[in-house]
Amino acid sequence: MSQFHESILNRLSKSPVIDEGDLDAAARLILEAAMEGLGINRSGIWLYDSDVQDHIRCHLLMDSDMAAPQESLVLAREDFPSYFKALDEDRVIAANDAVNAPETKEFAKGYLDLLGISSMLDTPIRHNGVTVGIICNEHRGKPRQWRPDEIIFSGVLSDLFGRVLNARQRLDYEQQLKSINQNLEEKVAERTRFLDEALAQQKQLQQQLVESEKLAALGGMVSGVAHEVNTPLGVALTATTHLNDQLKKLQQDFSAGAITKTQLQSFIESATEAVDLSHSNLNKAATLISNFKRTSADQNHFEKERIHVSDYVRQVVSTLTPLTKQIPAEVIVIGGDFIVNTYPGAIAQVITNFVSNACIHAFVDGYQDQAKIQIDIQQSKSGDVTVSVKDNGIGMDEATCQKIFNPFFTTRRGEGGTGLGLSIIHTLLTQNLNGSIDVESELGKGTQFKIFFRQ
Known part of the structure; x- marks a missing residue:
């Protein structure tokens, strides 16, 4: 990896934002680093909607040439089967010629052509050993050959976002523990009542289904x-x-x-x-x-x-x-x-x-x-x-x-x-x-x- 990339990653890894559990702030910092290190003006973080992995949703998209769309962007497996098949393999997608690459050519009409995107570099984001999304880097202009050091650089950024997810999970756990520790006896009694009511409702619903x-x-x-x-x-x-x-x-x-x-x-x-x-x-x-x-x-x-x-x-x-x-x-x-x-x-x-x-x-x-x-x-x-x-x-x-x-x-x-x-x-x-x-x-x-x- 080049000294230029190492400098960016060193600066990024030392930022307290990475370990604070703020997904949006950390995602913005990582995408800015991706755009700087790869010399591109468009990059996004996409996360799977669920464990089924049939849909992937844009968590944050940054584009220095145009405003990011307000609506939520979602890609479905049924619409882009070849792309999702490539994602299933948990590997890097380095599409030097995105219009003709088998993994990304499904985006040629209506996306790559409209935005002028010629090359794509997607690296998987892993959390607890499972791929949960990607960082998608998009290059405008003439197709470019992604260099090995650029691919490694993007992969490290993906791993950093996995670290962000760990921080977010840890923060969620801490908040849950604080909430549980407050008025513990009252919450236990409330939860017990809730579980009793839920169990009674479940039994009633099951009986209704049987009767139906x-x-x-x-x-x-x-x-x-x-x-x-x-x-x-x-x-x-x-x-x-x-x-x-x-x-x-x-x-x-x-x-x-x-x-x-x-x-x-x-x-x-x-x-x-x-x-x-x-x-x-x-x-x-x-x-x-x-x-x-x-x-x-x-x-x-x-x-x-x-x-x-x-x-x-x-x-x-x-x-x-x-x-x-x-x-x-x-x-x-x-x-x-x-x-x-x-x-x-x-x-x-x-x-x-x-x-x-x-x-x-x-x-x-x-x-x-x-x-x-x-x-x-x-x-x-x-x-x-x-x-x-x-x-x-x-x-x-x-x-x-x-x-x-x-x-x-x-x-x-x-x-x-x-x-x-x-x-x-x-x-x-x-x-x-x-x-x-x-x-x-x-x-x-x-x-x-x-x-x-x-x-």
């Missing part, structure tokens, strides 16, 4: 069951009407004394067929209504009960037939040939949400053909229960998998999705069933949820 999802699920089940029951009832009504017509005709022939053995035999055969048809369809409707009454009652009252797991899950699945028929999707239940003492209502809600979630999200964009949901229920020697719910739908990427249990997160917001289904499952498993949930998924290869709970 219950009502939504039950509402869909009521609508679907009503539609599904109409079919067997309609068949039974048609058969009964036909039988009634045949009976009237038989009465007329009997009154006229014109009934024959053949006519009587034909009536008996027709009546038997109509009665059998009515009986089978009415039984189908009665079974559906019985299963619906059982699962809907269970979902409204969470009380422990001994259940035969596979039979109970099949009852729940049968009430979801109206939903799965729309895809259509085949639901297969295997295993579960044992009895456990658990909360049937929670089990019903979990299975309902899993199947509903698959029908809404998994079987789209050409994945409806041969749609299948397999529910595999197993019990360990210790009595713990593992349920695997697997579909052959579209699947999810890793980013989506990390968010699916967050309340109100949904990929179908504009199509009626509430984002509560999987969040409710997570709450029921962790709080009501003392269990856990994992998900494995890959785009194009379906999704598998594994839940685990104890009796």
Whole structure:
């Protein structure tokens, strides 16, 4: 590094502003040093908005040729993917020809051309070992070749701003300690009350979310069951009407004394067929209504009960037939040939949400053909229960998998999705069933949820 640069850095490092924790004052001092040491008239400090690092915001911009913009400048990863990719590598971006350099050419139109910027030098700012932003140095005029000593100089300035961030963090901690030490007993009591209220509100909100999802699920089940029951009832009504017509005709022939053995035999055969048809369809409707009454009652009252797991899950699945028929999707239940003492209502809600979630999200964009949901229920020697719910739908990427249990997160917001289904499952498993949930998924290869709970 040149003696000129060393002199600037020595002067800067001795300034008390660096360690006072005033970000704006320190940032201004560092940018002035950058402009002096690199012979440029435009330099800025940019910091990531969050740990996700999808947006970077200008903390301070200095330009000796023009006034800095009043509005907050923000760059988004989706708008400048190549630039952000270069930033992700935590390395220096020395764009001698910024218009054509792969890292910065995305800024050519609408920024570099308007401001006359030809070269850019970005060095990463690190804090606690993590890159939190950059110092962006911009040169106007003919493209320049950034020298190694200039790159090192800018890198040291970035490290100095990391030192500023440490000072700011230390100052924040000191202020927090002072605040805590004042009237400590009163603050502890206040914080305790606050935590108690927050905990009560959280429990109330969770209960409201559970109730909301219950009502939504039950509402869909009521609508679907009503539609599904109409079919067997309609068949039974048609058969009964036909039988009634045949009976009237038989009465007329009997009154006229014109009934024959053949006519009587034909009536008996027709009546038997109509009665059998009515009986089978009415039984189908009665079974559906019985299963619906059982699962809907269970979902409204969470009380422990001994259940035969596979039979109970099949009852729940049968009430979801109206939903799965729309895809259509085949639901297969295997295993579960044992009895456990658990909360049937929670089990019903979990299975309902899993199947509903698959029908809404998994079987789209050409994945409806041969749609299948397999529910595999197993019990360990210790009595713990593992349920695997697997579909052959579209699947999810890793980013989506990390968010699916967050309340109100949904990929179908504009199509009626509430984002509560999987969040409710997570709450029921962790709080009501003392269990856990994992998900494995890959785009194009379906999704598998594994839940685990104890009796």
